Amino acid sequence: MKTKIINISTVCTWSPEEDKLLTLPKVEILVEDSTIIQISKTVGDAEEEIDADGALITPGFVDSHTHPIFSGNRANEFGMRVSGKSYEEIAERGGGIISSINAVRNASEDQLFEECLERVNFFLVHGTTTIEAKSGYGLTVEDELKSLRVIKRLNEASPLDIIPTFMGAHDFPPEFKNDHQGYVRLICEEMIPAVAEENLAEFCDVFCENGYFTLDDSRKILETAKECGLIPRLHADEFADSGAAGLSAEVGAISADHLMAVSDEGIQKMAENGVIATLLPGTTLFLGKTKYAPGRKMIDSGCDVALATDFNPGSCTIQSMPHIISLANLYCGLSIEEAFKGATWNGAKAIKREKQLGAIAEGFQADMLFWELGSIEEIPYWMGSDRILNVMKAGKLLE
Numbered sequence: 001m002k003t004k005i006i007n008i009s010t011v012c013t014w015s016p017e018e019d020k021l022l023t024l025p026k027v028e029i030l031v032e033d034s035t036i037i038q039i040s041k042t043v044g045d046a047e048e049e050i051d052a053d054g055a056l057i058t059p060g061f062v063d064s065h066t067h068p069i070f071s072g073n074r075a076n077e078f079g080m081r082v083s084g085k086s087y088e089e090i091a092e093r094g095g096g097i098i099s100s101i102n103a104v105r106n107a108s109e110d111q112l113f114e115e116c117l118e119r120v121n122f123f124l125v126h127g128t129t130t131i132e133a134k135s136g137y138g139l140t141v142e143d144e145l146k147s148l149r150v151i152k153r154l155n156e157a158s159p160l161d162i163i164p165t166f167m168g169a170h171d172f173p174p175e176f177k178n179d180h181q182g183y184v185r186l187i188c189e190e191m192i193p194a195v196a197e198e199n200l201a202e203f204c205d206v207f208c209e210n211g212y213f214t215l216d217d218s219r220k221i222l223e224t225a226k227e228c229g230l231i232p233r234l235h236a237d238e239f240a241d242s243g244a245a246g247l248s249a250e251v252g253a254i255s256a257d258h259l260m261a262v263s264d265e266g267i268q269k270m271a272e273n274g275v276i277a278t279l280l281p282g283t284t285l286f287l288g289k290t291k292y293a294p295g296r297k298m299i300d301s302g303c304d305v306a307l308a309t310d311f312n313p314g315s316c317t318i319q320s321m322p323h324i325i326s327l328a329n330l331y332c333g334l335s336i337e338e339a340f341k342g343a344t345w346n347g348a349k350a351i352k353r354e355k356q357l358g359a360i361a362e363g364f365q366a367d368m369l370f371w372e373l374g375s376i377e378e379i380p381y382w383m384g385s386d387r388i389l390n391v392m393k394a395g396k397l398l399e
């Protein structure tokens with residue numbers, strides 16, 4: 001079925017063809033089923049017409065880094081933190097990632113699915129039409145597979161597109177606290193082959209950081225993942241420069257994420273090897289820290305920069321990409337155009353969907369936001385009040 005969108009004030013999108021921002025005033029868009037087939041001053045006939053009522057139209061946001069598969073929440077921990085409790089005191093009271101690990105292990109697949117479905121649909125409210133979603137709070141073969149099966153079911157049940165990443169290397173579970181190599185073996189010898197066998201993930205992510213997975217651990221895990229057909233990505237140089245950005249270039253990762261402490265050398269290696277730098281400024285804000293990733297330097301060095309929320313129960317509960325755009329503008333040195341590109345087009349590249357998502361172009365999936373705004377400058381400007389009138393996902397308006 002064909003649908004024509006009329007009465008659009010402006011379409012604003014990154015152009016995959018011309019590789020620049022396009023601002024198209026007074027155009028119409030023709031959609032056939034889930035695909036954009038024409039963008040023009042006047043488009044061909046359609047069975048159905050949508051009156052945009054003077055809205056600005058942009059692509060739906062692509063959030064290329066989230067951890068939504070958890071149970072319960074850690075608001076109590078946030079409360080302890082803001083009342084001055086130390087990380088150690090919070091851990092003593094059962095806070096930290098261990099509480100999420102226990103909760104996921106104790107939840108049945110159906111419980112986890114129901115809870116996560118409600119949660120992921122909040123992304124749509126803020127204009128995100130695609131997310132990447134990681135496992136990583138199970139940390140046993142069965143609980144990681146359960147988390148990834150939940151992601152698969154969510155993708156089928158929600159209008160959102162949800163792209164799965166296996167992240168058994170999120171942290172060391174308590175039973176392997178004193179046997180890190182044992183856990184790396186479990187990941188490589190059992191988890192990754194099982195995930196690949198069930199075809200449950202496209203990507204494999206590792207938390208490569210001093211005190212977590214070392215460079216050698218991370219290399220071993222990501223090389224094993226590649227052998228099993230998974231594409232590597234990394235949590236890199238968040239707290240300290242551990243050389244993880246360089247490793248991302250070495251293993252051919254699609255993206256290295258966080259990068260608050262990345263070295264100039266690491267940035268250079270990423271730029272030379274086409275590794276996308278994904279900034280997660282919501283995490284810095286949520287943790288009450290002041291050291292944001294040097295986005296300006298990355299772009300000036302030739303990196304493609306994507307923006308994402310890092311939505312997770314411990315270090316960032318933000319689900320709004322407009323909020324992330326505001327932070328990237330204020331603290332990472334990105335222009336409005338660069339941040340918009342990072343939240344749409346480069347986000348799609350970071351999950352290998354740049355042929356169908358992240359832009360309004362002929363042949364692309366019809367994922368579009370209808371805004372009560374005059375221009376994209378207003379997206380970060382009206383902080384905390386996403387002025388979205390309507391969301392179209394795969395050609396369907398979500399009411």
Ligand SMILES: [Zn+2]
Pocket residue numbers: 065067235310
């Ligand atoms: Zn993360």
